[in-house]
Amino acid sequence: MSKILITGGAGFIGSNFVRMLLLGSDHQLVNLDALTYAGNLENLADVERHPRYVFVRGDIADAAAMAKVFAEHRPEVVVHFAAESHVDRSVLDASAFVRTNLQGTQVLLDQSRAQQVRRFVHVSTDEVYGSLGAWGYFTEQTPIQPNSPYSASKAGSDLLVRAAVHTHHLDCVTTRCSNNYGPFQFPEKLIPLMIANALEGKKLPVYGDGKNVRDWIHVADHCEGIKKAMEHGAAGEVYNFGGDAERENLTVVKEILRLLGKGEDLIHYVKDRPGHDRRYAMDSSKARALLGWTPRHTFESGLRQTVEWYVANRAWWQRVRSGEYQAYYERLYGGR
Ligand SMILES: NC(=O)c1ccc[n+]([C@@H]2O[C@H](COP(=O)([O-])OP(=O)(O)OC[C@H]3O[C@@H](n4cnc5c(N)ncnc54)[C@H](O)[C@@H]3O)[C@@H](O)[C@H]2O)c1
Numbered sequence: 001m002s003k004i005l006i007t008g009g010a011g012f013i014g015s016n017f018v019r020m021l022l023l024g025s026d027h028q029l030v031n032l033d034a035l036t037y038a039g040n041l042e043n044l045a046d047v048e049r050h051p052r053y054v055f056v057r058g059d060i061a062d063a064a065a066m067a068k069v070f071a072e073h074r075p076e077v078v079v080h081f082a083a084e085s086h087v088d089r090s091v092l093d094a095s096a097f098v099r100t101n102l103q104g105t106q107v108l109l110d111q112s113r114a115q116q117v118r119r120f121v122h123v124s125t126d127e128v129y130g131s132l133g134a135w136g137y138f139t140e141q142t143p144i145q146p147n148s149p150y151s152a153s154k155a156g157s158d159l160l161v162r163a164a165v166h167t168h169h170l171d172c173v174t175t176r177c178s179n180n181y182g183p184f185q186f187p188e189k190l191i192p193l194m195i196a197n198a199l200e201g202k203k204l205p206v207y208g209d210g211k212n213v214r215d216w217i218h219v220a221d222h223c224e225g226i227k228k229a230m231e232h233g234a235a236g237e238v239y240n241f242g243g244d245a246e247r248e249n250l251t252v253v254k255e256i257l258r259l260l261g262k263g264e265d266l267i268h269y270v271k272d273r274p275g276h277d278r279r280y281a282m283d284s285s286k287a288r289a290l291l292g293w294t295p296r297h298t299f300e301s302g303l304r305q306t307v308e309w310y311v312a313n314r315a316w317w318q319r320v321r322s323g324e325y326q327a328y329y330e331r332l333y334g335g336r
Pocket of ligand 1: 008009010011012014033034035036038040061082083085100104124125154178179181
C-alpha cells in the first residue's frame, strides 16, 4: 500500500483513475484539485466517503500551498493529471495553460524532490508530437513538435519532467496518450458535446471538413496504462498509449447520431480551428511489450457504452452545462 497524491482527480480522467484505484487497490489517495470549471466533485460522489480517500482543494502553481500539502500528507507517489486541457480555450487565451501546465508542474517536481517522493507519474498527451500526414505513427522517439498553445504547454511540462530526471535524479515516468472518451468527460470535448447536443436536438458543430483523424481510447484503458506505468515503468522513460482506433471526426459524429437514432441533418460544419492538427495515431508497442498493457475496449463497444452512459446520466451533464455542479463543493465542504 502506498500513499498517492493525485493531482486533477476531480477532472475527467483523474476521477476515473481515483475510482479505479479506490475500488481495485489498497492505496491511500489524496485528491488534490483546484476545482476550475473542469473540476467536478460530483464525478466522485459515489466514493467520496471512502476511508482511503481524502480531497484537498489547492492550486498546483501555488508553491506555498503545495509545500503545506506535501508536508501534511507526505505522499510516496505523485500521479499528475492537473492541467488546463482544452485546445480551443488555449487558442483564445493561453495564460492559464502556461501557469498550470508549466509553472504548476515545476512546483510539483520541486515539492516531490524536497519530500523525497519515490515516483512521479506525469500524464501527458500525443499532441506534443504535432500532426501526422496520411501515414505513420507517433513513437516515443518522434520529435516533440507541438502546434497549439495547449500542446506546447504540455510539451514544456514533459521537458521539465525530463530535466528533473536528468538534473536531480527524481524518479519520473511520463505517459503520452491519444484522445480519451468515456463517462464523466466535460461536454465541451468532441464526443460528449455531440451526444449532449444530439440529445437536446441542437446542431452538432463539426470543424472544417470533418476529416481530422484522432486515435480514440476508452478512459478505462488509459487509466489501466497509467497504473501499469506507475507500478512497472522504468525511471526516466516515456510510454505511449493509444486505442488503435483511428477515426475521422465526421465518422465519430455520424456513429453517435446512428446510436441515438437521430438524423444527420443535425450536423453543422463550422470554420476550422486555427492550426487544427490533421491526424494523430499512436504506436503503443513499447507499453504493450514492457508494461504488459493492452486496451480492452474496441471503439464500437466503448462508444456504445459511452452513449448509453450519457443517456442514463442526463442530470450529470445538464448540471455541468447549467453550471450547477459548481455549488456541490460548497454544499459538501462548505467554507473549507
Ligand atoms: N482528455 C484527453 O483526451 C487526454 C489525452 C491525453 C492526455 N490528457 C492529459 O490528462 C490530464 C487530464 O485530462 P482531463 O481530460 O481529465 O482534463 P480535465 O480538464 O477534465 O481535468 C483537469 C483537472 O485539473 C484541475 N486543475 C486545473 N488547473 C489546476 C490547478 N492549477 N491546480 C490544481 N488542479 C487544477 C481541474 O480542476 C480539473 O479537475 C491532463 O494533463 C491532459 O493533458 C488528456
